[in-house]
Each structure stands twice: as structure tokens, then as C-alpha cells.
Amino acid sequence: MTQTSAPEPELADSDFAIDAHQAAGLGEAVQAYRNRIRGGDMGSLPAVLGLAVLFVVFSIASDRFLIALNLANLITQAGAICVLAMGLVPVLLLGDIDLSAGVAGGLSAAITALAIVDHDLNWAVAVAAGVLAGAVMGFVIGLFVAKLGIPSFVVTLAFFLGLQGVILKMIGEGGSVRVADDVIRGITIDNMSVAAGWILAVVLSIGYAAVSLRRHRIQVSRGLQHAPLSVVLIKIAGIAAIAITVTAVLNVNRSRNPNFPIEGIPYVLPLVAVLLVFWTFVFNRTRYGRHVYAVGGNREAARRAGINVDRIRVSVFVICTSMAAVSGIIASSYAGKVSASSGGGNTLLYAVGAAVIGGTSLFGGKGKPSDAVIGGVVIATIANGLGLLNQASWINFVVTGGVLLLAAGVDAVSRRRRSAAGVG
Amino acid sequence: MTQTSAPEPELADSDFAIDAHQAAGLGEAVQAYRNRIRGGDMGSLPAVLGLAVLFVVFSIASDRFLIALNLANLITQAGAICVLAMGLVPVLLLGDIDLSAGVAGGLSAAITALAIVDHDLNWAVAVAAGVLAGAVMGFVIGLFVAKLGIPSFVVTLAFFLGLQGVILKMIGEGGSVRVADDVIRGITIDNMSVAAGWILAVVLSIGYAAVSLRRHRIQVSRGLQHAPLSVVLIKIAGIAAIAITVTAVLNVNRSRNPNFPIEGIPYVLPLVAVLLVFWTFVFNRTRYGRHVYAVGGNREAARRAGINVDRIRVSVFVICTSMAAVSGIIASSYAGKVSASSGGGNTLLYAVGAAVIGGTSLFGGKGKPSDAVIGGVVIATIANGLGLLNQASWINFVVTGGVLLLAAGVDAVSRRRRSAAGVG
Amino acid sequence: GCGSDSDGGSGDSGKKAEGKIGVILPDTKSSVRWESADRPALEAAFKAAGVDYDIQNAEGDADKMATIADSMIADGVTVLAIVNLDSDSGASIEEKAGKQGVKTIDYDRLTLGGSADYYVSFDNTKVGELQGQGLDKCLAGKDANIIYLNGSPTDNNATLFSQGAHSVLDKVSAYKKVGEQAVPDWDNEKAVTIFEQLYTKVDGDVQGVYAANDGLAGSVISILQKNGQDGKVPVTGQDATVEGLQNILAGTQCMSVYKSAKEEAGALADAAIALAKGEKADTNGTTEDKTGNRQVPSILLTPKSITKDNVKDVVDDGGAKASDICTGSFEKLCADAGIS
Amino acid sequence: MSETPLLELRGINKSFGAVHVLHDVDFAVWPGQVTALVGDNGAGKSTLVKVVAGIYGADSGESFFEGRPVHVSNPKDASDLGIEVVYQDLALCDNLDIVQNMFLGREKRNGFILDEASMEARARETLASLSVRTVKSVRQSVASLSGGQRQTVAIAKSVLWNSKVVLLDEPTAALGVAQTRQVLDLVRRLADQGLGVVLISHNMNDVLEVADRITALYLGRVAADVAAKDVTHSQVVELITAGRSGDLGITSSGAIA
Amino acid sequence: MSETPLLELRGINKSFGAVHVLHDVDFAVWPGQVTALVGDNGAGKSTLVKVVAGIYGADSGESFFEGRPVHVSNPKDASDLGIEVVYQDLALCDNLDIVQNMFLGREKRNGFILDEASMEARARETLASLSVRTVKSVRQSVASLSGGQRQTVAIAKSVLWNSKVVLLDEPTAALGVAQTRQVLDLVRRLADQGLGVVLISHNMNDVLEVADRITALYLGRVAADVAAKDVTHSQVVELITAGRSGDLGITSSGAIA
Numbered sequence A, B: 001m002t003q004t005s006a007p008e009p010e011l012a013d014s015d016f017a018i019d020a021h022q023a024a025g026l027g028e029a030v031q032a033y034r035n036r037i038r039g040g041d042m043g044s045l046p047a048v049l050g051l052a053v054l055f056v057v058f059s060i061a062s063d064r065f066l067i068a069l070n071l072a073n074l075i076t077q078a079g080a081i082c083v084l085a086m087g088l089v090p091v092l093l094l095g096d097i098d099l100s101a102g103v104a105g106g107l108s109a110a111i112t113a114l115a116i117v118d119h120d121l122n123w124a125v126a127v128a129a130g131v132l133a134g135a136v137m138g139f140v141i142g143l144f145v146a147k148l149g150i151p152s153f154v155v156t157l158a159f160f161l162g163l164q165g166v167i168l169k170m171i172g173e174g175g176s177v178r179v180a181d182d183v184i185r186g187i188t189i190d191n192m193s194v195a196a197g198w199i200l201a202v203v204l205s206i207g208y209a210a211v212s213l214r215r216h217r218i219q220v221s222r223g224l225q226h227a228p229l230s231v232v233l234i235k236i237a238g239i240a241a242i243a244i245t246v247t248a249v250l251n252v253n254r255s256r257n258p259n260f261p262i263e264g265i266p267y268v269l270p271l272v273a274v275l276l277v278f279w280t281f282v283f284n285r286t287r288y289g290r291h292v293y294a295v296g297g298n299r300e301a302a303r304r305a306g307i308n309v310d311r312i313r314v315s316v317f318v319i320c321t322s323m324a325a326v327s328g329i330i331a332s333s334y335a336g337k338v339s340a341s342s343g344g345g346n347t348l349l350y351a352v353g354a355a356v357i358g359g360t361s362l363f364g365g366k367g368k369p370s371d372a373v374i375g376g377v378v379i380a381t382i383a384n385g386l387g388l389l390n391q392a393s394w395i396n397f398v399v400t401g402g403v404l405l406l407a408a409g410v411d412a413v414s415r416r417r418r419s420a421a422g423v424g
Numbered sequence C: 001g002c003g004s005d006s007d008g009g010s011g012d013s014g015k016k017a018e019g020k021i022g023v024i025l026p027d028t029k030s031s032v033r034w035e036s037a038d039r040p041a042l043e044a045a046f047k048a049a050g051v052d053y054d055i056q057n058a059e060g061d062a063d064k065m066a067t068i069a070d071s072m073i074a075d076g077v078t079v080l081a082i083v084n085l086d087s088d089s090g091a092s093i094e095e096k097a098g099k100q101g102v103k104t105i106d107y108d109r110l111t112l113g114g115s116a117d118y119y120v121s122f123d124n125t126k127v128g129e130l131q132g133q134g135l136d137k138c139l140a141g142k143d144a145n146i147i148y149l150n151g152s153p154t155d156n157n158a159t160l161f162s163q164g165a166h167s168v169l170d171k172v173s174a175y176k177k178v179g180e181q182a183v184p185d186w187d188n189e190k191a192v193t194i195f196e197q198l199y200t201k202v203d204g205d206v207q208g209v210y211a212a213n214d215g216l217a218g219s220v221i222s223i224l225q226k227n228g229q230d231g232k233v234p235v236t237g238q239d240a241t242v243e244g245l246q247n248i249l250a251g252t253q254c255m256s257v258y259k260s261a262k263e264e265a266g267a268l269a270d271a272a273i274a275l276a277k278g279e280k281a282d283t284n285g286t287t288e289d290k291t292g293n294r295q296v297p298s299i300l301l302t303p304k305s306i307t308k309d310n311v312k313d314v315v316d317d318g319g320a321k322a323s324d325i326c327t328g329s330f331e332k333l334c335a336d337a338g339i340s
Numbered sequence D, E: 001m002s003e004t005p006l007l008e009l010r011g012i013n014k015s016f017g018a019v020h021v022l023h024d025v026d027f028a029v030w031p032g033q034v035t036a037l038v039g040d041n042g043a044g045k046s047t048l049v050k051v052v053a054g055i056y057g058a059d060s061g062e063s064f065f066e067g068r069p070v071h072v073s074n075p076k077d078a079s080d081l082g083i084e085v086v087y088q089d090l091a092l093c094d095n096l097d098i099v100q101n102m103f104l105g106r107e108k109r110n111g112f113i114l115d116e117a118s119m120e121a122r123a124r125e126t127l128a129s130l131s132v133r134t135v136k137s138v139r140q141s142v143a144s145l146s147g148g149q150r151q152t153v154a155i156a157k158s159v160l161w162n163s164k165v166v167l168l169d170e171p172t173a174a175l176g177v178a179q180t181r182q183v184l185d186l187v188r189r190l191a192d193q194g195l196g197v198v199l200i201s202h203n204m205n206d207v208l209e210v211a212d213r214i215t216a217l218y219l220g221r222v223a224a225d226v227a228a229k230d231v232t233h234s235q236v237v238e239l240i241t242a243g244r245s246g247d248l249g250i251t252s253s254g255a256i257a
Ligand SMILES: Nc1ncnc2c1ncn2[C@@H]1O[C@H](COP(=O)(O)OP(=O)(O)OP(=O)(O)O)[C@@H](O)[C@H]1O
Pocket: A421, A422, A423, D016, D019, D021, D039, D040, D041, D042, D043, D044, D045, D046, D047, D048, D088, E134, E135, E136, E143, E144, E145, E146, E147, E148, E149, E174, E176
């Protein structure tokens, strides 16, 4: 095209109009955030909004809902589904699904429980065995999906059925295995000491502050895109405030029985928090996580970029069923046992629903561990709130469905502008 | 680019190298088919292959499997899942899912049964009421999905739960409703008369022959792409042979009780066949069907082509739940009642599994009603064959999972060349 | 049906030689008994009598039960015993079987409107009554707030159990119902949350819990334990499972109901073998089928209430193995209860 | 030049979140003329086309069609007005074949039944006239086509209909020498039939060959709207890369946002 | 010209089902030279590139890299050999931003942690050198980029690495005037550094400007492989459209299948 008649255009060495320009202060940052929201980039705001609506509705419907005892209940009740949903996120990121995750979790929990009851193993060894078993199941599923190319829906439907058979065989039809270990039981029925709770809250706040300030310093020094310092400080303050409030509420004695004080943070909370931080780190800050997003976004592009797509696909199933194992163990801790139906029924649908409500796409490429946690809390809140209302079972079904739709609807409606803005 | 120095290239008025060239005879057609297979365009061959493997395995495992009585059983047992899976196909074609279809079918069947029992309505009116109720549910689901933009997984999960509540309310806790109508009961427990069966077989064969010959004639006369006449004739002969063999087998008395002859084609077979032909026609030969494929293939492209995407999305849910209603009624005919758990449990997962095994993609754009029927027969065959083998239930679970994997594996492995050939 | 002979061939199987007996068990989820107790007991009885048999499980799926029935009939059984998943689906199976000259027996659950030749069972309403009486005894008539945790809302038996319990407990004015929920699919995990929330709702002011079976009881006990109330609040159960018996020994569960599967299976085997031989079975009464408007000849068995004192009876009857119950910390409790 | 433009946009603004892509854009398409829309990468050409087509809604501004104010809120509205578009991101349904794609949304029917025979024949004619030599069959799925073949299908699709305005967003980008020739001839032919044609291209030779008017966009602003015969190759390139050329172009360069 | 080609293919055949796309293709890339691969739409250029890159396996034929026989069965093998490719269908991950796409598969790390800072800085430099003026931020998701911006990202991605052979499949198709200039200069610069560069383009002016050798494909066959200085513009066009020009080109035209 360009004949020599065209004037040689000068080089535009650094012409990234906005990129070069950082929001200078708080005011501008707020403006930028509002622009982002208007542009449809909502982050996890809508799911949080949906959750807030649920909280308001249930607080009005029952005066027991917002008491410390019930909030502690909610935390323990949400534990298993949050972990399961978090495990599903990488699978969903690839556009796959794992229908067997719930049952795999049940089987892993059964293995852990039996290792303790029948083989007198130490809890740590037993848990390791359970999680390892989960990982192996995921590995096999992954091989079928990635190497043979059978759609994950069918492979995991087959495992969903097959693993139920294995559980039945292991613990007898209609049978159950007792969770006979205090540490495992303790995950959901015991609490951290008050002092430990405070230490945790402080460590968390300081840790977060240190990490984000360091990051900000590097970004500034290297002239990269960054948020203004005031925004960073506000975020730190927010996190610290939440950590301290939650700790303060949970560190008060919430027992109704004067002879049996219950206070402190339930162990399951730091467990879920650690998993959340870990996976957030893996998916945001490591090469592996980046590759998972890439494969989910455009498998062919990822392959052309030299990523071993099969290995990534196998790995997400391994992560999923390992997390499912942890989830199953938490569920068994809460119920005090593993039964033949553990992890069956609608467990998995609820967990996928949690991830989706949180903002994960079933078509792959979009989602993060925190989505799953928020969505898991939404689902657990529905059961928790309804439980306080003591209605007939048909009403419970109808209301659960309705509330789920409400929570997802708040999300969907607030996200709609995104498509109006032409993205996604 | 083209300076005047370039010679004016001549027009290539009709240069469709292969297009212009029709396979001249049978030999070439066979070669072309083999090329297509090599190129990965397998059609429904793999699913049929998987089914054949299942038949062989079960025939070896049980001498009761291939007898006429059991084949008739298989047909009635497959009826409900085939219809449900067929209804799911358009939803899956759009890349959506309807988790509530099973329960919606249960609710529709309950409405039909109650209309007869409580309101003494005629069976036709009652069925119409049930199907209409199904359509309304689908319409509402479709509105949530298309207009509010809530992911179909969440909407239909909510309906899955909510509709269970409605059924529970309608027929009471622990309750069930009897199917008190002979016509509806007759769908699965009665058979066509021997004469009617033969007439059906003949009409079907002649009808198919007429339609395909007419199409062939038009194609030839207008110089369009077409298969050679010999291939058309072979296909006609094949269809006729199948129709006549099936009729012959089913028209023999298959009762083990000399005083109670059972012979003829179970009514459910022509019912499923009519639905299959109808939907195949709609999806292959009408504008609506074309638009469904387009929206499933590339929603944005469809929108740019002026297709009302929202209307299409709503419509597929209406089709899905209407078909689910028919499926629910068939299931209630078979079980003789509708209970509070009808259509719940894993019904839906099996139906989606059927569609996927048949070759429907969960990502949209690919699939057809006949896929669903073949897949449905695969699933029903597993249950039927296992039923004859009489194993402990844990073994049944494991074997069901394993066989499902096997059937899907045959499919996947034989389709693999497609990707080796660079398509899809 | 169309073109079929409705007078069937029933009745004239007469004094023919022995046939084959088919038994369809209902599920694997609602209770441990079907596969671990009934199946072996039935197999033993049939083997002893030297008859051909076929025992299958419908996995809680009525369609599947119909499928199994079809294939058993195809396979030539002459006597078919079913534990229906609900009356209507059961009736449809019996109707089909009857048309083909196959004798039917209702096992454990009566098929209302059915056509079974015999009914062999424990009385489910009676089970509920026993649970009510057991809880009443543990509460000893003191004022008590009671939470009811029923079985699956889609399971008719759960409804009967609950009715039985209410018929006893509602009469005692000291008892007050402060919460009642049905647990979908008898799901033990869901039961924990459901109970924890009912418990929270009433501020833990609960003195007794009706749980429909041992599995649900275990779920309740998990929450009581979390709140330091285990052993202080009596909980009922049913089925005398290992879990339930252990909890009874530990004092965290007040009672369970034992329905000797051996006994029931034995009764079924007797009736079925008699039918297969073309003879009549010994009955001890009739049960009214209001829907079908007929009296069904019945063999009715009595369930047994199990408390700490008679856990041993279950073990002796073979309802549970001592080696399963007396593991770990339960070893000593077993010894105390005289179980070995 | 007739009195009223076929299509006219006035004061169009469009932002994506914080990014302001079109600033007060005025744009007109005249009957019987080829209007070239030129501009650097990211200048906003495709965005403008999509606003015209109803894919995006404008944040502000007015549209007129044949002098009447219109509101185009979706692609259907646009095609009902007689506006056809070939998009840069072609938007074909990969699961459909060539014929099905070409007639998508406007299938021919016999009663209820799709008239595949007519569609197939018509598609074959149109493609042949665009010098497509290597497509093996019009029943091939578009997923298996080469880049240029896909583009040809998209172009063929837009000229099948009796439309009044045709917008072509870089239609020849992937085309070979012969095919480009055909498309340029087609563009000219359409204009000569009285249609309003908009051609977006980065190839200035092509633009200067077929265009009657040239509208240059620079960073989302209209830098110039001139008759093609009044400007030289190098002037157009300057307008594109710098936003101005001599006395043409944006005077107060304004803030870039 | 050095003695052995950097990359050499001999007798490559490739079919998709019944469609025979490449017939006994011989192709060589020499160090320090720009080899232009030209051909009509659907001639098989992109298919040949994808065979080289390991996206498709050839049905028959041999490959040599620096004289050694090699078997490239996937894109990773190709990039391990030092072969970089810009594909015509760009294949970017729409859910990732520009920086993430540019470093995909070869992320920089500090220990286990991604070194976002270095990657961002490096990406900004490279893009600026390609005259990308309108991209607002290198942290923008590629889904929101214009056609030309996307193409620039894909090109920038391929020149970040120390490779020996670079294949560019119609890299300038969507680019503006200035950007095209930059890319052509880049192509020349890469060859001058001793790399083997393959350029596919339908723009004969560009081809004749930068290419040292020209390989013309006609319906999947090599019609000619000549030094660029030995042919004229019109000869190349003839080779492309008719498969022969004077004594150059395919002699026995062979069956088209
Ligand atoms: N959905 C979107 N979200 C955010 N920014 C967008 C979006 N679409 C386009 N842009 C930005 O708007 C600007 C104009 O894009 P447009 O596609 O209209 O350019 P163009 O003139 O067609 O360029 P090209 O010649 O490369 O095709 C670009 O800077 C692009 O990054």
C-alpha cells in the first residue's frame, strides 16, 4: 500500500494516553471506579449486593438471624460448600464441569474416617490419605477428559455414579462411619481461643498491609499502572476493620447455656481463609494460574502459545477433587459421620450454583476463588435463614428456589450494563 | 494494492471444483463416505457403535437380554428419557441447560393426573393442561434467562428446587397420585394391534421413500449437490428393513403366560417416533430451526443477522419443558402414578448425559433430536441390562458408571480423528 | 388393555412344581437393613428351602422398580415380593404381574389399591408409636420442648412414623412442639443444618428430640455435642443401626426401634415358598386396604423398642454385629452392657 | 450530489467505560457515492460502523435516514431500513455452512419449509461472481474456510439483498489480488446503482481509486470530510496519522481522553 | 545465501477429509532472507504455515531444521526450535489483557511469582516501537481492542523472543499506514539480523519491497520459487492467479482435487 509518496510518519514512542496517567488522588480514583462500574466491570460487587439483600430479608424475618450464635453457625455451615465451590472454580474456568466432586468428597471423607476408625491412624495421616485419594480420582477423571476427549459432563456423571457404588461398598448400604477424631471434629465444633483469634486478626491485617504497600511501592518506582496510595490505605483499613469486627463478635461468649461457654473463631474459618488466600495466590500470581485462565479463554490460542493444554486440564480435576476431599472432611466433621449418601444428592449442583452466583462463567475463562466463597455463603445463608423460619417443607423448597433466583437476579441485573457497554 | 500494471484476472464464473462434481455411482459414494469418516465427520455412527457394544456385552452376560419381551421392555423403559433428552436438545444447542426439566415434567404429570382424578377431565384435556403447564414454566424460565440475563444454570437450579416444592404442595408429603386413565396408562402398558403395527411399518417405509426420492429428483433437476440414486435407494431399503424387522419381532406373542398373550408394538414407540420426526423436521427444514443453530453457533453473528435472539432463547425453554411434560406423562404412565419425587433425583443428569452421549455439545451449536434418542436408548439399555444381571446395588452403581464411560469412550475415541483433521 | 384378556391366568398355577421367587427391595438410602439384613436373611431362607430366587434393589427409584419387575417376570418368576416405594407404583407392578399369572406379596409396606395375595410387615404407625413412647419414657413426663425431625417429605413411611409419634406425644400436655421439619431425602448432612437452625431458633431451649431414624438422630447428636448438650437431651431413632446402638450405649440417644429383619424375612420366605408350591401361607390377621376396599391377608410382626438395657437383644438376633459396635471407645460400654 | 444524504449522523459520542472513543462525530452517506472512512488503527472507524448498524447504542447524537430522524437500536432495525454491513470481525456462524450463513435471518421458504434449492443456487452464483475459485463446495462449513474465503462469504452475504446503504469495514483486508479487484468493482457498481456505499480501508490506493468522498477520523474525531478528487495520497495519509494536513484537519488539537 | 536453509520442507501433503489442500509442497527458509509466500485465497498458505508450526500434522513429507530432520508435532516443539509464528486467525485469549497475552506461555517470574512489573514495562516498549498510538493501557483486555490493535499485539508477541525463524501470516492486513510501515521495517530488520523471515501478504508492493525470495502457491502446489529481483509485479500476479507466467510456473496443470 504505502507508496513512497507517503510521508514517513514519526515514531510514537510512548503514547499510551491513559496508561501513562495514574489517578492522582482519592477523588479521581473514586471517579475512575464509578467509570469502571458504569462500564460494567463490577467485580464481585453484585454477588456481595445479593448477599446483603439476603441478610436484610432474613434479619427482618427472624430476630435470631443476626445474633453471634447464628453467625457462627453460618460460618460452619458454609465451610464445606465454600471449599467445594472453590475447588470447582478451576474446572469451570476451563469450561468443564465435575459432577462427581461431591461424591468424590464423600468417598475421601469415608476413607479418612475409616483410616481412623479401622486402622487407628493419626488424624493427619488419615486426612492426607483422604486428600490423596481425592487427587487420584481427579487424576483419573482428568485423563479421561483430556486424553480420551470424552466430554467432562459424561465422564463425571459416570464417576458420580461409580463412586457412589464404591462408598456403598466401603461403608455398607445405608451405613455410616463415625468421625472418631477430636481434631477433625474440632474443625467445625471447636473454636480458637480468644487470644489466638486476636493474634490471627492482627497478623492478617498487618500481613495484608505489608503486601499491598510493598506492591504499591514497586509499581510507583517502576512507573507501572497503580492505584493512588489513598485507595491502597483505605483498602487496608477496610480489611483490618472486617477482621477485627468479625473477631470481636465471635470472641464473645455466644452460648445460651451458662455452664457451657462457646466463644472464639470456629476453626473452619481460618481453614477456609487459608485455602482462599492460597488459591487466589495461585490463580493470580503464578504461571500455572495464568495458564489455566488462558486455556479457559481460548484453548487453541493457549496451545499455540506452547502451553501443555492436556496437563492443565488434568491438573484442574486433581485440584477439584482434592478440594472436594477437604470439603467432604469438613462436612463429615460437621455431621460427626460419613454416610453412604454423603456428597450425593444435590450437593454438587449447589456448589456449582455457588460458583456461578459468585460470578464464575460455565463457559470458561472467567471466575475466581473468592467468587466461590461469596456464592457459597449465599447458598449457606439461604439454608440457614430458612432453618430459623421453620416452615413446611414445600415452602422451604419454593423459598430456596425463589431466593436463589433473587440473589442471582441482583447480580445479573447489575451486570447488565456490561453488555450495554459492548463488552462480553 | 493492484496497480494498473497487474493483468486483469479473468472471472472464474463457476469454479467449485468438487461442488460441481457429484459422486457418480455407488462406488464413489462409498469412497466419499469413507473420506468423510476419515475426515472426522462421523455423524451418529459412534453413538450407534457404543450402543452396539452394549448390546453385545449384555447379550453375552444374560440370555434374557435379546428376547422379544425384553426388547419391548427396553422400548417402554427408554420412552421417557428419550423424550426428555429430545426436549433438552434445543436448550443445549444454545449452550444453555435446563436442570429443572425433569421436575417440570413431574409437575406437569401431576397436573395431568390430578386433572383426571380430581376433576374428572378427559385424558386429552388433562394432557393438554399438563403440557400447557410445562410450556408456561419454560416461558417463565426463558424470560429470566433471556431478559434478565441470569445464567440458565442458576435459573433452572432455582426452578428445580421451587417446582419440587410445588409438587410437594400439590400432592402432599409422602403422597402420590394414581394415573387413573386407561389411555395414558396404555401408552406404556398396551400395544398396537398386530395389523396396525404392520400398517404403520408400511406407511413409514413408503413415506420415507416418497420424501427422499422427491428430494433427490429436485436436487438433480436443479443441479444441486446430491447423493447418487443408488445411495438413496439403499437408505430407503435400510429404513424399510428396520421398520419391518422391529414390527415382526414385536408382533410375535412375547408373553410367558399362555393365557395372556402380549403382542404388538408398544404405543410409546410410535409416540417417540412421531416426536422425533417432528423435531427433526423443525430443526432441519424450518427457519426457526436454522435460527436456533445460528444462535447456538455464534450469538453475536445471529443478532447481527437480525435474528431476535431473546425470542429464540425463550422458545427453546418452552420446547424443553413442554417435551418434559410429555416425558413426565410417559413416566407416570409407566409407573402408574406420580409421586412427590417424580422427575427429581438424577433424572435430568441422565437425560443430559443421553443427549451428550448422542453427540450433542454442551457448548451449543451442535446436536440433533436423533442424538438424544440414541443416547436415551443407551442409558435405558444400561439400566435394562443391569436389571437382568441382578447384582448388589453397589455393583450396579459401579457398572452403570463404567458402562456409561465405555459408551461415551467409544464415541470419543472414534471422533478423535476429527481434531486430528483440524476441525472443531 | 387393548386386545388383552383380563381374566389372566391367576389361580390356576394350582399344584404345579416349585417356581422362582423374585424380591424387589426399595432402596439403599433410607435404611441400612435392606441390603445388610433382609437380603442375607432371605437368601439363607430360600437356599434352605431349595427354591430358585432373584433379589434386587430399586435404589429408591419407582421407575427402576417397574423395570426390575418387568425383567423378573420376563425371567419367569412365579412369586413376586415387593417393598413398594409408594402405593401407586406398587399397585401398577402388581397389576401387571397379576395379569401374567404371577403371585404377589407386599413386603414391609402395604400397597394401597394393590392386588397382593399377602402382606408381610411390621406396622409403620406402630413404629412411630414406639418412638413416641420411648421419648416419653426418657423425658419421664417432665415439661419439655420437643423438636421433630421427620424423614423425607416424599416418603410416605416418614409420614406414618411421624403420625405414630404424634399420636403418643401430643396427648401429653407437658410436651410442647417447638419445631418440626422434614429432611429431604433423609439426607443426614442437611439434617445437621436443619436441626442446628431449629435449635438456634429456640435458643437451645429443647428437652427432647424426635428423630425419625438413627441416621437423623446422629445428625442431631452432632449439634447437641457442639453445644455441650449431648446426653442431656433425649433423642429417638429407628432401625437399630450400628451408629444408633453406639449412641444408645454412649447415652447420647435414648432409644431406637428394632424391626428384626431376620424375623420379617423369615416370614416373607415362608409365605413366598408356600405360594411357590401352590399352597396357602399361615397368616395372623388381615389389614384393611381402604383404597382398594379389601382385606389383605397379613402376617404382621411386632417391632421392638431398644434402649440401653436391651441393646444386646439386637446383637443376639443378628441385627448388628458386636464387632462393628464395640470398636474403640465403645469397647468398654459394650462390656458394661454385656455385649461381646 | 442529491440534496439529502441517505444516512446522516450528527454529534455522535460513544464511550466504553472510561474510554471516550467517538467525539461529536458527524458523518454522512450520499446516494450514488462511495464514501471512504479512513483513520489510523483504533481511530474509531469500526465503532462508528457498529453505531450505525445498531450493535452499539450511541451515548449522544442523532441519526437521520433519508432525512427522517431514526432510532436504530438493534441490527434488525438497521436492516429493515435497508442498511447492510460487512463487519471487520466477520461474525459468521462456524457451525453452519456457506449457504446457511449467507441467508441467515432471511432464509427463502416454500411455505414453512426452507427452500434450500434456491438458496444454494443463488449462493453459488454470488460467490462465483466474487472470484472465489478455491471453495470446494457451498455446503462446506465456514469453520473450514481460509481467511479470504470467509471474508468473501461475508461480503457475498451483504450484497444479496436490495439495500440502500452498504457499509464495508475493511472488506478487502484478507483478499487476494483478483478478489480485491472484484470487490472494488462491486463497490463502484453498487454506487453507480444509486446506493450509498461506505468503504473502510487502510489501502490508500484503493480508497483513492473508488471513493467519491473521504471522511478521515483521528483519535475519534472527524479530521476532515472532503471530496476525494480534492486531496492527494499524501494529504490523506497526513490526515490519518497526524489529524491535519495543511489547512485541512483538526485545528485545536483538543485533549486526548 | 548460506549453504543450508534454516528450515526446509520437502514433499508436504495435507488433506482435510476429501479436500487435498497441499500437494507435494517444497518450501525453504534461508537465514538472513525474507521469503514471501504468496498465493490466491485458499491456495494453502495458512495451512502450510500451520504445518510448519505443528498445529496440523502433515500427511506426508519431511521437515529439516538447520539441516537436521525434525518432527514438529505441536506448537511447543516449534517454539523450542526457535520458530515464531503470527497466525492469520490471531488466536489471542480474549479474557486476558495485552501484557498477559504477549507473554503467554513464557511468563517472566521472580521465583514462583509472576514478575508483572518487568512484563508490563517490556510490553509497553515493544508496542510503542510498533506505532501503536491509540491503545489506552497495556492492561486493557484484548477483547476490547480494534482489529489493527489486536494484530499489533499478535505481532509484538512474536518478536519478543530470540527466535531463528519468524513466520508472519498476513501481518499487515488490518494495519494502518504507519503501523504497516513499522512492520515492514521490522521484517527487514529481523532478516538483516540473520533470522529467516517468512512473510505472507496479498499486497504485491509490500512483497516486492521487502522480499528476497518469492514462493508462489497455486491451488496447493508450488508454482514458483524465485528470487524477488528476478520477477516483476505482473509476473507475480500471474503466478498467483493462473499458476504460471511465461516459462515460470506449473507446466502440466494436473487435476484439481
Ligand atoms: N468494547 C470496547 N471496550 C473498550 N474499548 C473499546 C471497545 N471497543 C473498542 N474500543 C476502543 O475504541 C477504539 C476504537 O476502536 P475501533 O475498533 O473503532 O477502531 P478502528 O478505527 O476500527 O481501528 P482498526 O483500523 O484497527 O480496525 C480503540 O482504541 C479500541 O481499543
